[in-house]
Amino acid sequence: MRFSKTFIPTLRETPAEAEAISHILMLRAGYIRQLAAGLYIYLPLGWRVIDRINRIIRQEMDAIGAQEITMPALHPAEIWQATGRWSEIGEEMFRLKDRGRRDMCLGMTHEEIITWLASMEIRSYRDLPQVWYQIQTKFRDEARPKSGVLRTREFLMKDSYSFDRDEQGLEESYQRHVDAYHRIFSRCGLKFYQVQSDPGMMGGAGAHEFMAPSPAGEDTIVLCDSCGYAANTELARSTPRPQPEDHSDWDLEDIPTPEKRTVEEVSEFLNAPAEYFIKSLVLIGRDGPFLALIRGDQELHEKKLMRIVGGFRQAEREEIREILGVEAGFIGPHNNSLRKIADISIRQGVYISGANREGFHTRGIRPSVHFDAEWHDIHVVKEEDRCPECGGDIRIERAIEVGNIFKLGTKYSVPLRAFYLDEKGREVPIVMGSYGIGPARIAAAAIEQNHDDDGIIWPESIAPFDVEVLPVTEDTDVMETSEEIYTTLRDRGIEVLIDDRDVRAGVKFKDADLIGIPYQIIIGKKTLKEGLVELKQRRTGKVERLTSSEAIERVSSHYKARG
RNA sequence: CGGGGCGUAGCGCAGCCUGGUAGCGCGCCUGCUUUGGGAGCAGGAUGUCGGAGGUUCAAAUCCUCUCGCCCCGACCA
Numbered sequence: 001m002r003f004s005k006t007f008i009p010t011l012r013e014t015p016a017e018a019e020a021i022s023h024i025l026m027l028r029a030g031y032i033r034q035l036a037a038g039l040y041i042y043l044p045l046g047w048r049v050i051d052r053i054n055r056i057i058r059q060e061m062d063a064i065g066a067q068e069i070t071m072p073a074l075h076p077a078e079i080w081q082a083t084g085r086w087s088e089i090g091e092e093m094f095r096l097k098d099r100g101r102r103d104m105c106l107g108m109t110h111e112e113i114i115t116w117l118a119s120m121e122i123r124s125y126r127d128l129p130q131v132w133y134q135i136q137t138k139f140r141d142e143a144r145p146k147s148g149v150l151r152t153r154e155f156l157m158k159d160s161y162s163f164d165r166d167e168q169g170l171e172e173s174y175q176r177h178v179d180a181y182h183r184i185f186s187r188c189g190l191k192f193y194q195v196q197s198d199p200g201m202m203g204g205a206g207a208h209e210f211m212a213p214s215p216a217g218e219d220t221i222v223l224c225d226s227c228g229y230a231a232n233t234e235l236a237r238s239t240p241r242p243q244p245e246d247h248s249d250w251d252l253e254d255i256p257t258p259e260k261r262t263v264e265e266v267s268e269f270l271n272a273p274a275e276y277f278i279k280s281l282v283l284i285g286r287d288g289p290f291l292a293l294i295r296g297d298q299e300l301h302e303k304k305l306m307r308i309v310g311g312f313r314q315a316e317r318e319e320i321r322e323i324l325g326v327e328a329g330f331i332g333p334h335n336n337s338l339r340k341i342a343d344i345s346i347r348q349g350v351y352i353s354g355a356n357r358e359g360f361h362t363r364g365i366r367p368s369v370h371f372d373a374e375w376h377d378i379h380v381v382k383e384e385d386r387c388p389e390c391g392g393d394i395r396i397e398r399a400i401e402v403g404n405i406f407k408l409g410t411k412y413s414v415p416l417r418a419f420y421l422d423e424k425g426r427e428v429p430i431v432m433g434s435y436g437i438g439p440a441r442i443a444a445a446a447i448e449q450n451h452d453d454d455g456i457i458w459p460e461s462i463a464p465f466d467v468e469v470l471p472v473t474e475d476t477d478v479m480e481t482s483e484e485i486y487t488t489l490r491d492r493g494i495e496v497l498i499d500d501r502d503v504r505a506g507v508k509f510k511d512a513d514l515i516g517i518p519y520q521i522i523i524g525k526k527t528l529k530e531g532l533v534e535l536k537q538r539r540t541g542k543v544e545r546l547t548s549s550e551a552i553e554r555v556s557s558h559y560k561a562r563g
Numbered sequence: 564c565g566g567g568g569c570g571u572a573g574c575g576c577a578g579c580c581u582g583g584u585a586g587c588g589c590g591c592c593u594g595c596u597u598u599g600g601g602a603g604c605a606g607g608a609u610g611u612c613g614g615a616g617g618u619u620c621a622a623a624u625c626c627u628c629u630c631g632c633c634c635c636g637a638c639c640a
Contacts, residue, residue: 012589012601013575017633037632089640109640143638200640472599506600524599
């Protein structure tokens, strides 16, 4: 394609509203424009990238036997009411009424719709398994759209759904998606991890996310290099390091700690590190007050606790006094009969905690001796902790969620009556899985992971073009050679952009680096006099001086080898 | 939804505190020169100062309301 006839509005300066690198570069390089918060227009270059990503996704989905379909983005309410999500989901769903005053919504995802289809059409075990997918627009009224294309209110998603006879079938479909996803993200040139994730409101037996590490990511993941443990911090477990010193010599005694309430204050006052303390938090759950117990150096993970006890809230200052008869700073796990959920970090050791007595702390508290509790992992993972599987060192990284996979089981097939008849004529619910990929997030993650001060450095597989031809001057011989290189490469099936604009060389160089096409063939007057052109690799900046036919050969054989 | 910031020319910004005929850089248009890393000179065009209401002789500037965008947090099916 010709630059002069392509809409590529590059920007010299960074628009004020952009913060994330991928956002800045996509705007500056003329890939996208913003319509409103969380709504983006994809310009020619941007759309070419999305298209190439989608092509890779389609190839790999088709390769595991998935069949492409397309479903409406506008849904009737009844079907969402049938699974209960119409009322469970709050303001994040775009809702509207049609002219007949019927409730409708814009699809955030398509479990309901595809299950409806399955319920209508799948009768027999002979119809199974099936995997259906689409690449289609989703709508979510995000509380806070952010970081350009990373979190938007309308976005493209590849969503596939597997239908199997039983759990074992689901396991196989799930594994096929795992394999396909690994191929897709690798082919897109991303660095990524597969991590355990919280199934959340999708329900079901298990879930993983595919995470592209990047400081711009919204998620935090925990990784163990020794055994490969990998999990989102929303559910990641860890083994906190043991107390530095043994204090089994401590006897149980109350020590006056006037006006010392926080762990920090008491720790300093008694000259004992935070690991020797138990923080006792008074919470109000569905069945009344209870205590959450956690080591002084650890933090309570509210989501983990939520999964154990259901909903809860912090007790008010006054409530605490009514329940325990003591001020918040002096609460301990012993001397009371409240229900206790304790973190595994305090299972062993000897501790200091509030004495349940104004102005005192108790030293020498032994878990399971001086109090009993339900033991769970309810702390937030810290980098100093140990791997829960192998005890090795762990790392914590920020990451962009580019894909997710869920084992749904029968959560949708039962309410929507997607049943089939098995060999024995029994009616059985279809066992389902659901699998998503965000093409725009792949593009953004690729930029976050591949850029320099001059601009984007696309992985070859998803670049908007393979090569950019840069005639540096307007001379006829320069233009003729450039045109020849352009048409030859194009005729060989290489995607070429030729910068035929009447602008200065500097502008072309700057724009070429910004836009980030993997290879540049630069044709200048002086080098051409020596019969040479330059082949520049965007990533390394390496320049080779070659004859134009050598350059053509080099590029076309490189891309042919790639396939 | 809670906290913070910002809306002035296509883009980046100054002006606002202390009211008095709206500015700078880049871009854009014309001409000449220049031509391998966002050219130089000369000339030129461009604004409902986000919107509404109020105070005032006079509002970009002060007051009230409102809309939008960004960031942090909560949320994220």
